[in-house]
Amino acid sequence: MSQELIGKKVAILATDGVEQSELTGPKQALEDAGAQTFIVSPAKGQLKAWKDKDWGETFPVDVPLSSAKASDYDALVLPGGVLNPDKLRVLSEAVQFVRDFDESGKTIGAICHGPWTLIEAGAVEGRNVTSWPSLETDLTNAGAHWSDEQVVTDKGLVTSRKPDDIPAFSQKLIEEIAEGIHAR
Numbered sequence: 577m578s579q580e581l582i583g584k585k586v587a588i589l590a591t592d593g594v595e596q597s598e599l600t601g602p603k604q605a606l607e608d609a610g611a612q613t614f615i616v617s618p619a620k621g622q623l624k625a626w627k628d629k630d631w632g633e634t635f636p637v638d639v640p641l642s643s644a645k646a647s648d649y650d651a652l653v654l655p656g657g658v659l660n661p662d663k664l665r666v667l668s669e670a671v672q673f674v675r676d677f678d679e680s681g682k683t684i685g686a687i688c689h690g691p692w693t694l695i696e697a698g699a700v701e702g703r704n705v706t707s708w709p710s711l712e713t714d715l716t717n718a719g720a721h722w723s724d725e726q727v728v729t730d731k732g733l734v735t736s737r738k739p740d741d742i743p744a745f746s747q748k749l750i751e752e753i754a755e756g757i758h759a760r
């Protein structure tokens with residue numbers, strides 16, 4: 577286990593329909609680097625992940641979204657799946673939670689469809705990002721500079737395209753969290 581993130585707390589904002597591998601892969605990598613991770617969710621008590629083409633495992637919610645504060649964490653992870661960010665981006669408290677991280681300069685990682693919530697939070701304008709290919713137009717229309725790369729980093733914002741990118745995404749996320757606050 578590396579010790580890069582000892583003492584760091586990372587919120588993982590997710591709800592029912594989160595892509596299981598995009599929740600568990602980065603979560604495990606962050607914990608292996610010494611971070612404490614917390615699943616923050618509007619779901620009551622637990623959430624159900626999506627795995628491949630069907631429902632996957634159930635995960636306990638560590639912190640209800642209604643009581644979560646960005647100031648309690650060092651970084652935020654937005655896993656994808658289609659259902660998860662589509663539900664989150666229409667919840668004002670989820671959008672505000674993401675906006676608070678962005679405005680504070682704390683690291684945010686978003687993979688696959690996760691950047692949908694970043695768009696709602698106004699966190700992509702002028703930023704370099706990547707995502708699942710179907711979000712290219714949405715991100716471009718929101719003012720982002722989209723490219724089809726495994727991982728794109730822009731001042732503490734780490735984005736990736738798909739589950740195959742999780743190892744590279746997780747490593748870059750760890751590096752950015754270890755660096756601390758990023759000037760916008």
